[in-house]
Amino acid sequence: MQKPSIPQGTRDFGPAQVARRQHIFNVIRRTFEQFGYAPLETPTLENLSVLTGKYGDEGDQLLFKVLNSGNFLQNERRGVITPNVTAEDLDAGPKVVLPKIAEKGLRYDLTVPFARYVAMNRGTLTFPFRRYQMQPVWRADRPQRGRYREFYQCDADVVGTDSLLCEAEIVLMMAQVLNGLGLHDFTIKINHRGVLRNIFQALGGAGNENDLFVAIDKLDKIGREGVSKELLEKGFAASVIDTLFELLGVEGDYAEKLQRLLAGFATAGVESDHDRGYRGLAELADVHDLLVASGFRQFERLEFDPALARGLSYYTGCIFEVKINNVAMGSVSGGGRYDNLTGAFGLPGVSGVGFSFGVDRLYDCLESLDLFTETAETPTRCLLTHFDKESGLAALPLLAQLRAANIPSELYPDASKLQKQFKYADAKGIPLVLILGPEELAAGVVKIKILKTGEEKVLPIGEVVSALTV
Amino acid sequence: MQKPSIPQGTRDFGPAQVARRQHIFNVIRRTFEQFGYAPLETPTLENLSVLTGKYGDEGDQLLFKVLNSGNFLQNERRGVITPNVTAEDLDAGPKVVLPKIAEKGLRYDLTVPFARYVAMNRGTLTFPFRRYQMQPVWRADRPQRGRYREFYQCDADVVGTDSLLCEAEIVLMMAQVLNGLGLHDFTIKINHRGVLRNIFQALGGAGNENDLFVAIDKLDKIGREGVSKELLEKGFAASVIDTLFELLGVEGDYAEKLQRLLAGFATAGVESDHDRGYRGLAELADVHDLLVASGFRQFERLEFDPALARGLSYYTGCIFEVKINNVAMGSVSGGGRYDNLTGAFGLPGVSGVGFSFGVDRLYDCLESLDLFTETAETPTRCLLTHFDKESGLAALPLLAQLRAANIPSELYPDASKLQKQFKYADAKGIPLVLILGPEELAAGVVKIKILKTGEEKVLPIGEVVSALTV
Numbered sequence: 028m029q030k031p032s033i034p035q036g037t038r039d040f041g042p043a044q045v046a047r048r049q050h051i052f053n054v055i056r057r058t059f060e061q062f063g064y065a066p067l068e069t070p071t072l073e074n075l076s077v078l079t080g081k082y083g084d085e086g087d088q089l090l091f092k093v094l095n096s097g098n099f100l101q102n103e104r105r106g107v108i109t110p111n112v113t114a115e116d117l118d119a120g121p122k123v124v125l126p127k128i129a130e131k132g133l134r135y136d137l138t139v140p141f142a143r144y145v146a147m148n149r150g151t152l153t154f155p156f157r158r159y160q161m162q163p164v165w166r167a168d169r170p171q172r173g174r175y176r177e178f179y180q181c182d183a184d185v186v187g188t189d190s191l192l193c194e195a196e197i198v199l200m201m202a203q204v205l206n207g208l209g210l211h212d213f214t215i216k217i218n219h220r221g222v223l224r225n226i227f228q229a230l231g232g233a234g235n236e237n238d239l240f241v242a243i244d245k246l247d248k249i250g251r252e253g254v255s256k257e258l259l260e261k262g263f264a265a266s267v268i269d270t271l272f273e274l275l276g277v278e279g280d281y282a283e284k285l286q287r288l289l290a291g292f293a294t295a296g297v298e299s300d301h302d303r304g305y306r307g308l309a310e311l312a313d314v315h316d317l318l319v320a321s322g323f324r325q326f327e328r329l330e331f332d333p334a335l336a337r338g339l340s341y342y343t344g345c346i347f348e349v350k351i352n353n354v355a356m357g358s359v360s361g362g363g364r365y366d367n368l369t370g371a372f373g374l375p376g377v378s379g380v381g382f383s384f385g386v387d388r389l390y391d392c393l394e395s396l397d398l399f400t401e402t403a404e405t406p407t408r409c410l411l412t413h414f415d416k417e418s419g420l421a422a423l424p425l426l427a428q429l430r431a432a433n434i435p436s437e438l439y440p441d442a443s444k445l446q447k448q449f450k451y452a453d454a455k456g457i458p459l460v461l462i463l464g465p466e467e468l469a470a471g472v473v474k475i476k477i478l479k480t481g482e483e484k485v486l487p488i489g490e491v492v493s494a495l496t497v
Numbered sequence: 498m499q500k501p502s503i504p505q506g507t508r509d510f511g512p513a514q515v516a517r518r519q520h521i522f523n524v525i526r527r528t529f530e531q532f533g534y535a536p537l538e539t540p541t542l543e544n545l546s547v548l549t550g551k552y553g554d555e556g557d558q559l560l561f562k563v564l565n566s567g568n569f570l571q572n573e574r575r576g577v578i579t580p581n582v583t584a585e586d587l588d589a590g591p592k593v594v595l596p597k598i599a600e601k602g603l604r605y606d607l608t609v610p611f612a613r614y615v616a617m618n619r620g621t622l623t624f625p626f627r628r629y630q631m632q633p634v635w636r637a638d639r640p641q642r643g644r645y646r647e648f649y650q651c652d653a654d655v656v657g658t659d660s661l662l663c664e665a666e667i668v669l670m671m672a673q674v675l676n677g678l679g680l681h682d683f684t685i686k687i688n689h690r691g692v693l694r695n696i697f698q699a700l701g702g703a704g705n706e707n708d709l710f711v712a713i714d715k716l717d718k719i720g721r722e723g724v725s726k727e728l729l730e731k732g733f734a735a736s737v738i739d740t741l742f743e744l745l746g747v748e749g750d751y752a753e754k755l756q757r758l759l760a761g762f763a764t765a766g767v768e769s770d771h772d773r774g775y776r777g778l779a780e781l782a783d784v785h786d787l788l789v790a791s792g793f794r795q796f797e798r799l800e801f802d803p804a805l806a807r808g809l810s811y812y813t814g815c816i817f818e819v820k821i822n823n824v825a826m827g828s829v830s831g832g833g834r835y836d837n838l839t840g841a842f843g844l845p846g847v848s849g850v851g852f853s854f855g856v857d858r859l860y861d862c863l864e865s866l867d868l869f870t871e872t873a874e875t876p877t878r879c880l881l882t883h884f885d886k887e888s889g890l891a892a893l894p895l896l897a898q899l900r901a902a903n904i905p906s907e908l909y910p911d912a913s914k915l916q917k918q919f920k921y922a923d924a925k926g927i928p929l930v931l932i933l934g935p936e937e938l939a940a941g942v943v944k945i946k947i948l949k950t951g952e953e954k955v956l957p958i959g960e961v962v963s964a965l966t967v
Contacts, residue, residue: 031547031613031842034601037540039614042628045536061900063877063907065512065925066519070647071541071603071633072504072561091542092564094599096637098591114584121568129564131504133541143501144509153924155910157875158512163541167566177540190910192889199897320893372501405627407533419662423790427669430531437533440625440660454623455535 036168036176042404043456048179050401051389052161054207055181058200059159064183067158069140072131079132081139081371089166092129099128133165137182137383138368145186146372154187154377161386173356173391184381186368191310193380194345194364195317201349201360201382202325208389209398212352213328213359217314218335219345220363221300221307222288226274226333229295234263243275244336270295275334284331285312310345341365347382351392359388403456409436409495410452411461412445422463425473428492452478461491506638506646512874513926518649520871521859522631524677525651528670529629534653537628539610542601549602551609551841559636561646562599569598603635607652607853608838615656616842624657624847631856643826643861654851656838661780663850664815664834665787671819671830671852672795678859679868682822683798683829687784688805689815690833691770691777692758696744696803699765704733713745714806740765745804751785754801780815811835817852821862829858873926879906879965880922881931882915892933895943898962922948931961 033039040048056066072093079087102111116123134140137160145152161181168174183200185193198215205213223243227236238261242254249257255268263271277287285308292305303309311331318329337346344364351359362382369377393399411426413419422438429436437457439448445462452460462474473491476483486494503509510518526536542563549557572581586593604610607630615622631651638644653670655663668685675683693713697706708731712724719727725738733741747757755778762775773779781801788799807816814834821829832852839847863869881896883889892908899906907927909918915932922930932944943961946953956964 031617032544033540033547033613033617034542034544037542039540039617040538041618042535042537045538049536057903060876060905061903063875063905065875065877066510066515067512068510068515070503070507070509071635072507072647074502074504077501077503089566091566093603094562094564094595096559096561100587100591100594110587112587114587117570117580117582117584117587121570124570125564133563143503147501147503147509148511153874153921155921157907165541177542185910188910192908192910317890317893320890322894322897404623405533405535406530407535420787420790423787424792427792433527433531435530435533437627438662440655440658440662451623451625 034176036170036174038175038177043402046401046403046406047393047399048386048390050399051208051386051393052179052181055204055384055386056159056161058203058207059181059183061203062157062183062196062200064157064159064185067141067144067160068162069134069137069144069160071134071163073134073140073143075126075130075132077143077372078135078139082135086135089168090135091133091165091167092125093131093133094129095131134162135166136164137162137180138184138381141182141184141381142369143372145377146369146374149374155185156187157183157185159183173388175387179386181384181386182381183383184379186377186379189344189364189378191313191345192317194310194314195321195323197347197362197380197382198314198318198329199321199323201347202323202328204360204384205349205351208393210351210389210392210396214350214352215329216332216335216348216350217311217329217345218332218337219307219311220343221305221310222333223307223336225288225292225297225300225305225307226271228297229274229292230263230267230270231295233267234258234261239263239271240336241338243334244338246275246334277333281315281326281329281331282312284333288333314345337361337363341368343367344380351396354392354395356388356392356395358385359392360384403458405455405457406435407437407455407457408434409459409461410448410457411436411438411463412448413439413442414445414464415442418463418465418468421468425461425463425488425491429495432492432496434492434495449478459495504646506640506644508645508647513872516871516873516876517863517869518856518860520869521678521856521863522649522651525674525854525856526629526631528673528677529651529653531673532627532653532666532670534627534629534655537611537614537630538632539604539607539614539630541604541633543604543610543613545596545600545602547613547842548605548609552605556605559638560605561603561635561637562595563601563603564599565601604632605636606634607632607650608654608851611652611654611851612839613842615847616839616844619844625655626657627653627655629653643858645857649856651854651856652851653853654849656847656849659814659834659848661783661815662787664780664784665791665793667817667832667850667852668784668788668799669791669793671817672793672798674830674854675819675821678863680821680859680862680866684820684822685799686802686805686818686820687781687799687815688802688807689777689781690813691775691780692803693777693806695758695762695767695770695775695777696741698767699744699762700733700737700740701765703737704728704731709733709741710806711808713804714808716745716804747803751796751799751801752782754803755782758803784815807831807833811838813837814850821866824862824865826858826862826865828855829862830854873928875925875927876905877907877925877927878904879929879931880918880927881906881908881933882918883909883912884915884934885912888933888935888938891938895931895933895958895961899965902962902966904962904965919948929965 100112102109111127163177163179165177201215242257246254258268274291277284300306301309342363343366346363348358349360364380366378411422426438460476472485473488474485570582572579581597633647633649635647671685712727716724728738744761747754770776771779812833813836816833818828819830834850836848881892896908930946942955943958944955
């Protein structure tokens with residue numbers, strides 16, 4: 028006999044948790060579909076040839092690899108068996124052994140499988156192709172609070188168009204989902220990789236562009252001092268770093284920041300790269316105009332932050348990140364435009380833009396803000412009591428009617444003590460108990476008890492369903 | 498550059514397929530919830546200690562095992578590194594190497610994780626516990642038509658009661674789901690392990706009980722002759738085999754078969770094992786009575802089949818299996834009662850009953866019977882055309898109104914040729930194209946084209962949403 032357990036970093040979701048998670052998925056799905064995004068599902072297992080090298084060295088380490096089935100230590104060809112893994116392979120280490128014993132891995136994100144899907148189906152897809160995908164991903168990360176080894180991502184991407192309408196719609200969808208979940212106090216940060224490039228140019232081409240972006244990305248965590256220190260070590264001059272923080276720290280509203288950066292770039296002699304001056308600033312202005320035209324009303328929640336960098340990812344245009352204010356939690360959503368997502372799979376030059384919600388983080392935010400209303404451990408609305416065999420049988424037609432009226436209902440399966448049946452309803456959070464004892468049956472009535480209030484009413488059997496569906 | 502592919506036996510589901518699959522899931526979920534079953538989700542990764550030995554030797558072979566993360570060839574303890582896998586281990590084979598390099602596996606079915614969950618949470622669950630679970634499972638089976646390495650199961654089980662009401666409700670749920678999917682021509686086969694035991698006893702205790710059940714289980718595939726041959730080889734006498742086929746072949750409706758088997762068992766001198774004679778027959782009679790009382794009206798679709806065996810599984814009471822008639826496809830649903838599901842996890846004596854739908858088989862049945870109505874590659878109902886920047890901006894308020902009215906809509910993202918925009922709507926299956934050109938804008942109207950019929954009508958902009966929501 029063993030004491031059962033589940034792997035570190037994984038979770039069971041009981042009925043109340045599934046119902047709450049389902050609520051989050053429904054709000055996201057409804058929003059994605061209202062905006063014309065169509066569902067896609069890709070396999071849990073992907074070939075390691077598809078996954079490896081797409082997430083950096085650290086990502087390759089964190090991929091869950093699946094052992095080849097059958098005898099993974101042997102090769103068989105035309106009945107001749109030879110060793111697959113040798114003692115020399117063991118000495119050479121996991122880099123040599125791994126490709127011999129594992130050719131599949133678990134989905135690590137939804138972006139690479141999407142790119143793989145688009146490349147594989149290029150001939151039959153109609154572009155622009157808008158897809159959403161809500162599936163779990165797996166990472167062999169060290170588990171800690173808010174970080175799991177199996178967790179859901181909800182992505183929406185559109186590929187095959189460079190229209191900035193798509194960027195504006197990402198802001199609209201982010202706001203609609205958060206408002207729909209009751210998370211009204213949020214900040215959507217927006218920036219543009221072009222702005223970051225222009226800032227780099229304004230520094231006079233000092234140091235390395237990637238070093239700069241990596242350092243800026245840490246501003247939230249290590250502050251201005253930490254970033255300065257890192258940049259000095261990387262060979263940036265102190266005066267250049269001052270210019271950097273002047274540009275990153277421009278104040279004002281969305282439009283004012285655009286104006287001030289424009290002036291800053293011009294002063295620093297940055298050459299324009301767009302028919303309207305600087306591409307990043309011009310596109311951010313367009314996104315703003317499109318939001319105004321779309322009737323977006325929460326501009327106080329949209330912040331142009333020139334210091335938003337989104338790491339060393341494949342983004343090339345607008346980038347986004349969302350935080351819930353007054354909750355100690357990382358970003359709950361993020362995304363951006365990329366120019367070459369499918370290039371690694373032989374389909375270059377497909378521009379697209381997408382973003383992702385982290386369901387587990389949204390769940391934790393909703394819980395810490397006490398915004399979940401659903402607590403029942405069952406969908407059941409009515410529990411019919413069971414006195415004895417005869418009254419049990421007599422309850423079955425009413426049970427069938429309730430279910431036919433889409434009112435989830437149960438007859439307590441055994442003729443246990445009434446107290447036990449009430450305790451069951453209470454523990455499960457079933458709101459109504461319908462009492463059909465011999466007396467009620469003789470009188471052709473049902474006694475309905477509302478558990479929360481203790482209120483009771485007696486109704487003729489034939490009126491119960493209509494009373495409950497009103 | 499690599500040519501991307503997906504692993505054998507796995508599938509991508511594009512938008513139309515996801516929508517169709519979602520339809521099946523919704524019908525099943527609604528039914529489960531109407532009957533008071535609550536959702537549960539368990540992790541994809543389970544410890545191999547939980548999975549191994551639960552599915553027989555073949556099952557252990559078919560489990561997908563996940564390689565331990567980090568350097569799986571080494572052990573590290575207090576900074577001292579020792580080899581984890583040695584050359585001697587390689588010689589000893591995969592049975593020795595496997596436990597050293599893999600401690601997790603992929604979910605193989607939903608029953609074992611459910612039993613593990615119940616045993617782990619015995620202290621906090623309220624019994625009877627009704628749960629449903631709709632999640633994918635993985636098996637390293639040889640892929641072939643209708644058999645995949647990743648596929649969904651939809652299970653509903655109730656544990657902690659031996660009430661036969663649960664068995665009757667399984668028949669009701671099976672019928673409701675199939676009717677709900679439009680699969681009206683089905684057969685629900687029911688039998689009872691007690692009936693099979695009584696049949697074995699009626700043969701005078703000849704041979705081995707398991708041999709008998711295994712042989713009967715193949716009746717569908719190898720016929721009476723094949724089964725006879727197998728039983729003769731296993732040492733059953735020819736006269737005994739004749740008695741067997743007499744009992745398995747009883748004719749008549751549900752009640753008549755019960756009567757005839759009762760007489761047959763009595764003639765053969767089988768001792769009764771129940772206060773009403775034979776437990777299997779008595780319980781099958783009770784299930785029938787409960788169905789009558791519940792208003793079940795499809796008794797012509799319910800067949801008592803004494804030859805139904807359901808393999809060598811853990812079932813101890815009623816067993817079920819469902820086929821769609823006139824479709825070349827195995828069973829789409831099956832289940833039964835078990836007395837000791839959680840025993841392996843240290844919680845003995847929990848009786849329960851459950852059943853499962855195979856979504857992939859239901860999908861294939863619906864497809865081969867041409868019962869899917871949904872074919873669109875997008876949820877979008879309205880495509881708004883895009884002539885130029887100005888008319889694009891002018892379309893945005895209408896777009897926002899349509900979405901707010903829960904009518905999934907898109908503005909074509911670029912000001913492409915109108916023909917291209919119509920082609921896009923056509924390819925995606927978008928039913929309505931809303932034309933907002935400079936002329937329409939000047940007149941304050943929208944031209945609506947119904948793609949299927951070619952019909953056109955012109956409406957004032959302010960009336961579009963209400964016209965489409967009626």
